[in-house]
Amino acid sequence: MKIYNGYILLVAILLLLTTVILVATGQNSLDVYYIVYIVETLIVTELCLYFNAKARRGLNLVSTVLFGGFLFVISLQILKMLS
Amino acid sequence: MLSRNLYTWSGFSLLVTGVLISLTSHFILLVTWLTALGIAMLILSLIFLVLGRTIPKISPEVSDLFLQTGVENIASLVEELGIKSKAVYLPASLTHNGPRALIPLRPNPSLPAITKPLPQRLIVRYGPHSDDVGLLVATAGTTAAAMLESTPGPTLIGLESTLSSLFRGILGVADGVKVVHREDYINIEINNPRLEQRVSWFHQCLGSPLASIAASIAAEVWDSPVVIKQEEYHKKSWSIEIKVLK
Numbered sequence: 001m002k003i004y005n006g007y008i009l010l011v012a013i014l015l016l017l018t019t020v021i022l023v024a025t026g027q028n029s030l031d032v033y034y035i036v037y038i039v040e041t042l043i044v045t046e047l048c049l050y051f052n053a054k055a056r057r058g059l060n061l062v063s064t065v066l067f068g069g070f071l072f073v074i075s076l077q078i079l080k081m082l083s
Numbered sequence: 084m085l086s087r088n089l090y091t092w093s094g095f096s097l098l099v100t101g102v103l104i105s106l107t108s109h110f111i112l113l114v115t116w117l118t119a120l121g122i123a124m125l126i127l128s129l130i131f132l133v134l135g136r137t138i139p140k141i142s143p144e145v146s147d148l149f150l151q152t153g154v155e156n157i158a159s160l161v162e163e164l165g166i167k168s169k170a171v172y173l174p175a176s177l178t179h180n181g182p183r184a185l186i187p188l189r190p191n192p193s194l195p196a197i198t199k200p201l202p203q204r205l206i207v208r209y210g211p212h213s214d215d216v217g218l219l220v221a222t223a224g225t226t227a228a229a230m231l232e233s234t235p236g237p238t239l240i241g242l243e244s245t246l247s248s249l250f251r252g253i254l255g256v257a258d259g260v261k262v263v264h265r266e267d268y269i270n271i272e273i274n275n276p277r278l279e280q281r282v283s284w285f286h287q288c289l290g291s292p293l294a295s296i297a298a299s300i301a302a303e304v305w306d307s308p309v310v311i312k313q314e315e316y317h318k319k320s321w322s323i324e325i326k327v328l329k
Binding site for chain 1: 090109115116118119120122123129130133134136137230232247248251252253255
């Protein structure tokens with residue numbers, strides 16, 4: 001389970017660091033936080049090549065859900081710009 | 084089950100905490116960074132919950148129990164028969180049920196070419212001579228090969244990625260694998276192996292568990308019989324030299 005722990009630890013550290021950096025830069029838009037989180041999680045998940053097939057399938061499902069959220073946020077932004 | 088519970092319980096805890104923090108901070112406290120932190124918790128909770136479902140249902144101790152029982156039985160057989168010859172790892176195309184190890188009953192430096200699948204028996208005749216008889220046994224590599232989704236083509240990268248995926252991702256017994264191929268020899272270096280390596284009569288015949296798995300996979304990838312020529316441990320890595328028999 002070493003590979004699972006390493007992956008979870010990496011994602012957790014990245015998300016926490018991102019929060020600290022975005023807070024330090026004075027970022028106040030929730031959309032930006034969310035988009036950066038999703039992009040980072042998707043990249044780390046894709047880079048973890050050595051998961052077994054079952055874990056890979058499960059993480060693909062998580063990636064799909066997160067990507068759906070990403071598209072939703074982008075759509076809201078586009079609608080906001082158009083109106 | 085304990086590990087599975089740990090991942091699942093961590094996932095549920097993060098899910099509840101994440102929902103509470105994000106809703107409270109977004110609608111009551113109106114703090115953006117705290118809401119974002121709650122969302123990060125929700126993302127992590129999804130990952131925990133998904134990985135918790137992929138943990139094997141039986142504990143490593145039970146797996147070790149079955150492995151040791153099987154190994155002890157084959158070791159007794161090999162030692163009783165006084166077999167000193169090195170095992171030849173055959174691909175699934177030369178056996179009937181996954182890659183297996185053929186242990187010749189007498190030392191045979193020039194093993195006859197095996198062209199057709201051997202019968203699915205313990206004692207098999209593999210050549211034209213009367214003493215071309217050996218034991219056809221399943222090894223850890225037989226089961227490990229069944230865990231792979233597909234077998235790559237006979238390339239260096241294919242073998243390296245397959246072994247890395249198996250040792251690092253599926254079995255979790257090493258940190259990485261490096262493969263070098265020259266002529267008929269394949270050199271495999273396993274970084275930071277976490278499986279106990281024993282030296283006994285049986286292991287001199289079949290090789291260490293890691294070497295045995297590597298040889299079975301190499302035989303399967305190259306679709307050709309292979310033999311473990313030598314193996315040694317140095318500087319936190321296990322070095323295995325495999326010869327491909329044509």
